[in-house]
Amino acid sequence: MLRPPLTRRQFTSTLGSGLGAALVDGPFLPSRAEAARPAFAAGDGVRLNSNENPYGPSPxxxxxxxxxxxxxxxxxxxxxxxxxxxxxxxxxxxxxxxxxxxxxxxxxxxxxxxxxxxxxxxxxxxxxxxxxxxxxxxxxxxxxxxxxxxxxxxxxxxxxxxxxxxxxxxxxxxxxxxxxxxxxxxxxxxxxxxxxxxxxxxxxxxxxxxxxxxxxxxxxxxxxxxxxxxxxxxxxxxxxxxxxxxxxxxxxxxxxxxxxxxxxxxxxxxxxxxxxxxxxAEPEHVTRQRALNRDMREWLGRALEHDGRRYIPSHTNFLMLDVGGDVQPAIDAFRDRKILVGRKFPSLPNWLRVSMGTRPEMEAFVDALRVVVPARAARAS
Ligand SMILES: Cc1ncc(COP(=O)(O)O)c(C=O)c1O
Missing domain, CATH: 3.40.640.10 (Type I PLP-dependent aspartate aminotransferase-like (Major domain))
Incomplete structure (x- = not known):
């Protein structure tokens, strides 16, 4: 069962906790308009569980x-x-x-x-x-x-x-x-x-x-x-x-x-x-979404490598990483922090699937990951 939805204020403070990650940006930062579309990014918390596009449809x-x-x-x-x-x-x-x-x-x-x-x-x-x-x-x-x-x-x-x-x-x-x-x-x-x-x-x-x-x-x-x-x-x-x-x-x-x-x-x-x-009729939107996604995927890859974690290089808007043990407790611990990540896939029981969100959402995810699955625990397996 999902916990009750976050208020806008709680949601903002969840994101704020992740803003310290010191990793290099890619060239495609979201525009002001894209970054200011909370309706697509927020909802019930940080939703990184269904491989959606957090920036939503084209104008x-x-x-x-x-x-x-x-x-x-x-x-x-x-x-x-x-x-x-x-x-x-x-x-x-x-x-x-x-x-x-x-x-x-x-x-x-x-x-x-x-x-x-x-x-x-x-x-x-x-x-x-x-x-x-x-x-x-x-x-x-x-x-x-x-x-x-x-x-x-x-x-x-x-x-x-x-x-x-x-x-x-x-x-x-x-x-x-x-x-x-x-x-x-x-x-x-x-x-x-x-x-x-x-x-x-x-x-x-x-x-x-x-x-x-x-x-x-x-x-x-x-x-x-x-x-x-x-x-x-x-x-x-x-x-x-x-x-x-x-x-x-x-x-x-x-x-x-x-x-x-x-x-x-x-x-x-x-x-x-x-x-x-x-x-x-608007292929530029696709080009831009691809670029935003690629930037985020590369940023996440660098964050995971920085922590010495194992992940499957991805060609999509989500990625799987090894948590070194049964993934279900990690999924539950993320949910307690109002971050929804992918479901458990029984044939890959130690792997967590995370969808690409906006940069603040991904920073919140990486911050939480460091607590929920400390890098040494993921490496010990
Ligand atoms: C591979 C794949 N096919 C199909 C779907 C279904 O998508 P939809 O019904 O939203 O088009 C999904 C949804 O995540 C998917 O991952």
Missing amino acids: AALQAMNRAESTAARYPDQDEERLTEAIARLHGVEPDRVVLGCGSGEVLQMADMAFLGPGRKVVVAEPTFEAVLGYAGVTKAEPVKVPLTAEFRHDLPRMAAACDAGAGLVYVCNPNNPTGTIVSRDELGAFLERVPPSVAVLVDEAYHHFVDDPRYASAFEWMGKAPNLIVVRTFSKVYGMAGMRLGYAVASKENAAALRAHAAWSNANAAVLAAALASL
Whole structure:
């Protein structure tokens, strides 16, 4: 259970305690406007548990949401059409290959419903984002969990080998949540060639925009070549609209229709459709959010290295660090300090996942970490 929310004053003093960290800044400090947006950063305390974007939507997206007031009485069919066309243009496909969802979470659910059933196998990495396995349980599918490699990356050759005739769906989270690791272009290409066409391959690119590594490639590169490929994206992460709920899939015409059959009718609201359209027209916002995130990730990396801690280098807006023992007491101790960090992932029981927040939030996190898990305790394991 979460404790009662902080007052604004308590929240400010929590942050103030962390302002002493003497580490070098990156070049992309948040602008005054970004820093002065407490509504996205504050809420119930320091929220570093759900890999959100603490700076929120772009100004144009916010304006679009406000304008949606005037259309609130009407069903948003035209907005849905306009956004679907914009997404199709972005990815160079026909609009009938785009499927919208109430968050990408709904698209993952549609995929399970469309491609799984009693006894059909769903192949996933362990650990990875759990939603696909969660919904698969409802279909009575059989989970096949393939452990990550020693570098905490998807073991794609083993996952491909698990895709036999009984498999309905294989899920590749690239970059992976919770480890923040990627598979390379070469690995993904070889994997897509190897998986039988009868198995739907879902590549979840929720964190695509945060990757800088030149070895990485979006699965959209194979969209024309692999008919069983489904790529999923979201407006919850770099676009800063987790609370608004919108995601989408791009697939072959047939697979898009199969997914759509399991979608709720009119599953996206007028405000988020308008905001998403405005976001796609403002690529500079993405560039800036990427830079802010990269700065924060590098700053945190330096802080952890300064303390001699072990962490998994991340390509996302979150990172995992080794706490040297069961992570649950640390999660609880952070919560007592009004700092929410990621949940425990049972196959990585000693690792804590923390999302990137604003600089004051991350300073508060590092200060608390030094108390909750002193660096020597983390190193002793
Ligand atoms: C890898 C991954 N996929 C999908 C989602 C679901 O996001 P949403 O439903 O907000 O689009 C998340 C949420 O954290 C995620 O980490």
